[in-house]
Amino acid sequence: NAGVTQTPKFQVLKTGQSMTLQCAQDMNHNSMYWYRQDPGMGLRLIYYSASEGTTDKGEVPNGYNVSRLNKREFSLRLESAAPSQTSVYFCASTGGPTYEQYFGPGTRLTVT
Amino acid sequence: RKEVEQDPGPFNVPEGATVAFNCTYSNSASQSFFWYRQDCRKEPKLLMSVYSSGNEDGRFTAQLNRASQYISLLIRDSKLSDSATYLCVVILVYNFNKFYFGSGTKLNVKP
Numbered sequence: 001n002a003g004v005t006q007t008p009k010f011q012v013l014k015t016g017q018s019m020t021l022q023c024a025q026d027m028n029h030n031s032m033y034w035y036r037q038d039p040g041m042g043l044r045l046i047y048y049s050a051s052e053g054t055t056d057k058g059e060v061p062n063g064y065n066v067s068r069l070n071k072r073e074f075s076l077r078l079e080s081a082a083p084s085q086t087s088v089y090f091c092a093s094t095g096g097p098t099y100e101q102y103f104g105p106g107t108r109l110t111v112t
Numbered sequence: 113r114k115e116v117e118q119d120p121g122p123f124n125v126p127e128g129a130t131v132a133f134n135c136t137y138s139n140s141a142s143q144s145f146f147w148y149r150q151d152c153r154k155e156p157k158l159l160m161s162v163y164s165s166g167n168e169d170g171r172f173t174a175q176l177n178r179a180s181q182y183i184s185l186l187i188r189d190s191k192l193s194d195s196a197t198y199l200c201v202v203i204l205v206y207n208f209n210k211f212y213f214g215s216g217t218k219l220n221v222k223p
Binding site: 031033041042043048056094098101102103104 | 144146153154155156157158161199201203209210211213214215216
């Protein structure tokens with residue numbers, strides 16, 4: 001099993017450009033999440049999706065949009081990138097009943 | 113106030129030492145607890161869940177103290193490969209879809 005996969009692994013954007021980060025899981029999990037992690041800081045939740053067809057804001061949703069395309073895939077879109085969005089982005093998924101969360105390898109995004 | 117707080121460290125210990133980390137949580141409705149390990153520039157990986165009665169996995173022991181609202185992680189016989197950042201995670205009983213992560217405690221195991 002691949003678990004949680006993310007693409008791309010690295011990306012450099014100019015201010016104002018847009019891009020979509022892709023995430024997929026093959027564990028048949030209902031819930032999926034997008035986090036960002038800034039240097040020396042903890043994970044902050046951007047958006048989550050409790051099930052296919054639903055999405056909810058997390059702690060830091062401004063500047064981002066998400067799509068839960070199907071049960072496997074959950075994408076994160078930056079419409080107009082800003083230098084403050086330079087970060088490492090992690091996708092994660094969770095399946096019951098133990099609520100253990102599994103992470104993808106991350107996307108390292110730099111906005112110049 | 114943060115939902116989950118951890119001492120950032122670093123904890124610098126020699127190989128073979130025993131080291132313990134604590135993590136405090138603010139919400140008494142916290143229901144599920146985990147320890148994750150994160151290596152530099154890598155994704156967090158589940159180390160162990162924390163059960164009410166405490167649990168052990170090899171050299172690692174996790175404890176939960178609901179009265180004082182903290183969880184702990186004990187590592188015995190530290191290895192160089194244990195060097196990492198350890199993240200404490202809690203989930204609230206009324207919102208199993210939100211995970212609250214601590215900022216992590218950094219452990220350096222020295223030869």
